[in-house]
Amino acid sequence: MIYTCTFAPSIDYTAYLMHFESGALNRTDEVYYYPGGKGINVSRVLSRLGLKSRALGYAGGFTGRFIEEFLDAEGIETDFIDTGAITRINVKIKTGQETELNGPGPVLGEGQLEQLKEKVAAMAKGDWFVLAGSLPASVPIQFFKNLAVRCKERGIHFVLDTSGPALKGLLDMEPFLIKPNEHELGEIFGVEITTQAQAFHYASLLVDRGVEYVIVSMGGKGAIFASREQCFTAQAPAGKVVNTVGSGDSLVSGFIASYIQHQDPERAFRYGVASGSATAFRSDLCELADVERLLPEVTVTPIDKGDVTK
Ligand SMILES: Nc1ncnc2c1ncn2[C@@H]1O[C@H](COP(=O)(O)OP(=O)(O)OP(=O)(O)O)[C@@H](O)[C@H]1O
Ligand SMILES: O=P(O)(O)OC[C@@]1(O)O[C@H](CO)[C@@H](O)[C@@H]1O
Numbered sequence: 001m002i003y004t005c006t007f008a009p010s011i012d013y014t015a016y017l018m019h020f021e022s023g024a025l026n027r028t029d030e031v032y033y034y035p036g037g038k039g040i041n042v043s044r045v046l047s048r049l050g051l052k053s054r055a056l057g058y059a060g061g062f063t064g065r066f067i068e069e070f071l072d073a074e075g076i077e078t079d080f081i082d083t084g085a086i087t088r089i090n091v092k093i094k095t096g097q098e099t100e101l102n103g104p105g106p107v108l109g110e111g112q113l114e115q116l117k118e119k120v121a122a123m124a125k126g127d128w129f130v131l132a133g134s135l136p137a138s139v140p141i142q143f144f145k146n147l148a149v150r151c152k153e154r155g156i157h158f159v160l161d162t163s164g165p166a167l168k169g170l171l172d173m174e175p176f177l178i179k180p181n182e183h184e185l186g187e188i189f190g191v192e193i194t195t196q197a198q199a200f201h202y203a204s205l206l207v208d209r210g211v212e213y214v215i216v217s218m219g220g221k222g223a224i225f226a227s228r229e230q231c232f233t234a235q236a237p238a239g240k241v242v243n244t245v246g247s248g249d250s251l252v253s254g255f256i257a258s259y260i261q262h263q264d265p266e267r268a269f270r271y272g273v274a275s276g277s278a279t280a281f282r283s284d285l286c287e288l289a290d291v292e293r294l295l296p297e298v299t300v301t302p303i304d305k306g307d308v309t310k
Contacts (some may be wrong), residue, residue, distance in 0.1 A: 002046060002128040002256065005116070006039030006057035007135050008105030009067055009080075010090040012245060014283070020095045034284060035067040036090055038132035038161055041246040043076050045253035045275060045285050051260070053080055053128075056119055058106050060085030081115045083108065092245055100245070103134045113143055120147050125155040128256060132161040132249065141169040146172035161252055163187065174210040179252050181217045196233050199224045200303065204231075213265060215255065217248050217276060224303075225269040231305055232266055234273040237297035239281040246285050251276035254291060270300045 012035075015028040035044070042053040058193050059067055060083035067087065071078050088103030123129060129151050135144060148170060151158035157176040160167070163184045167235040168256055171178070171188070193199050196218065203226035204213040217223045254275025258268035271300040274294040278286030281294075 001123070002043075002051060002053035002130065002260075003119075003123060004039035004043045004046075004053055004055050004057075005138075006037035006055065006133050007108075008088065008176050009035065009037035009040050009057055009059050009064070010080040010088045010103065011063050011066055011091055012036035012090050014092040014094065014245070016094045018095065020099065021285070022271040032283060033066070035070045036245070036259055037067075038246075038249045039130055040067065040071070040131055040210060041285060042130050042161075042253045042256075043071065044074060044092040045246075045250045047074055047076050048285065048287050049253060049257040049275070049291065050288065051257050052077070053130075056080065056116065058083045058108060058112065059087045060084050060106070063089060079119065081112050083112065084194050092243070096241060098244060102134075105134055107138060108136060113139065114137065117143075117147070120150050123151075123154060123156050124164065124255040126157075128157040128159060128254065128260075130159040130161070130256070132159070132252070134164070135162055137165070141166065144170055145173055148175065159252065159256070161248070163224035171206060171209055171211065175212070177213045177215065177252070178206065178211055178257065179215045179217060179248060179255075181248055183221070184248075185216050196221070200226060200231060204305070207251060215251065215269065215272065217251055219247075220280075223251065223269070223273050223276070225265065227265060230265060231303040232269055232300050233303060234269060234301075235299045236273060236277045236280075237294050239277065239294075241280050243283050244280045247276040250279040250286050266300060266302075270298050271295065273298045273300075 014032040043053045059080040064087040083106040089100040093099040155287040159177045160175040182193045199216040214226045222234045225232040251272040255268045255272035258271035278290035
């Protein structure tokens with residue numbers, strides 16, 4: 001079973017308008033309400049790619065109910081722990097440029113953390129635990145480390161897609177896959193990363209620290225893949241960008257979906273990049289047909305590890 005875990009889900013209130021002026025009354029043209037949060041996006045894309053998953057995490061209030069009902073209507077199993085508070089609404093403003101306003105995550109007590117621990121304890125060898133999205137700063141990093149240790153001990157694939165101090169704090173837990181974007185990777189090392197060569201250099205340092213697969217997503221510039229054995233670059237296909245929210249999560253889903261079927265990292269990487277771009281070219285997340293159509297347009301090139309320089 002694939003379990004996704006979103007500590008801070010959201011409703012993504014996505015508004016399209018021609019111009020946005022800060023400090024003025026703006027009226028929107030079209031609006032959409034999507035269930036959001038990185039783990040939830042991973043579950044939604046997996047479902048579109050034909051894979052079952054169970055969405056874990058924390059939700060509450062009328063917004064939490066909206067998310068559960070939406071996922072239920074899409075046939076996605078949920079098992080959220082009640083926060084007793086209203087789950088955040090994140091505002092995504094689309095004017096050609098993309099502006100985001102993300103709310104704070106929930107405040108959690110020990111009992112609520114214990115409940116998640118029990119769910120992870122019940123997972124079995126070969127399962128996947130995808131911990132994605134921001135993690136509340138109030139939860140001690142040791143809590144997440146313990147979850148990662150549990151995954152390692154039980155042969156559960158631990159996929160980590162978070163940012164900031166939580167990402168930095170969990171790198172040494174030997175996750176199976178991490179997928180920072182170029183900014184998140186730069187944050188780990190306190191540098192700015194703009195080229196694939198730089199991304200390779202720093203991704204390789206993470207592989208040396210024990211991460212099995214590192215994918216660095218770079219928006220329209222594509223992505224890079226690094227592991228102990230192989231390195232690849234991928235060029236993203238060209239297309240009309242509509243909404244890139246969730247494109248990174250779609251990359252993670254596409255990778256997992258293909259990897260489960262073929263255990264081939266290169267093939268999974270290509271499928272992941274096609275999934276990421278397919279989402280960038282739609283208002284909501286990608287559908288299987290979009291991914292299959294874009295797949296031949298993704299160029300994956302092997303890189304000699306010896307050629308990886310800054
Ligand atoms: N402008 C674009 N054109 C083509 N493909 C894109 C574009 N932006 C994103 N993608 C695709 O989506 C993948 C992930 O994008 P990105 O690096 O923006 O992820 P991210 O920052 O983690 O996104 P999010 O956090 O919103 O999910 C890229 O590797 C690429 O395949
Ligand atoms: O605030 P976080 O948890 O870092 O990111 C949350 C978020 O921006 O990420 C998803 C896209 O990846 C959106 O659905 C959601 O609104």
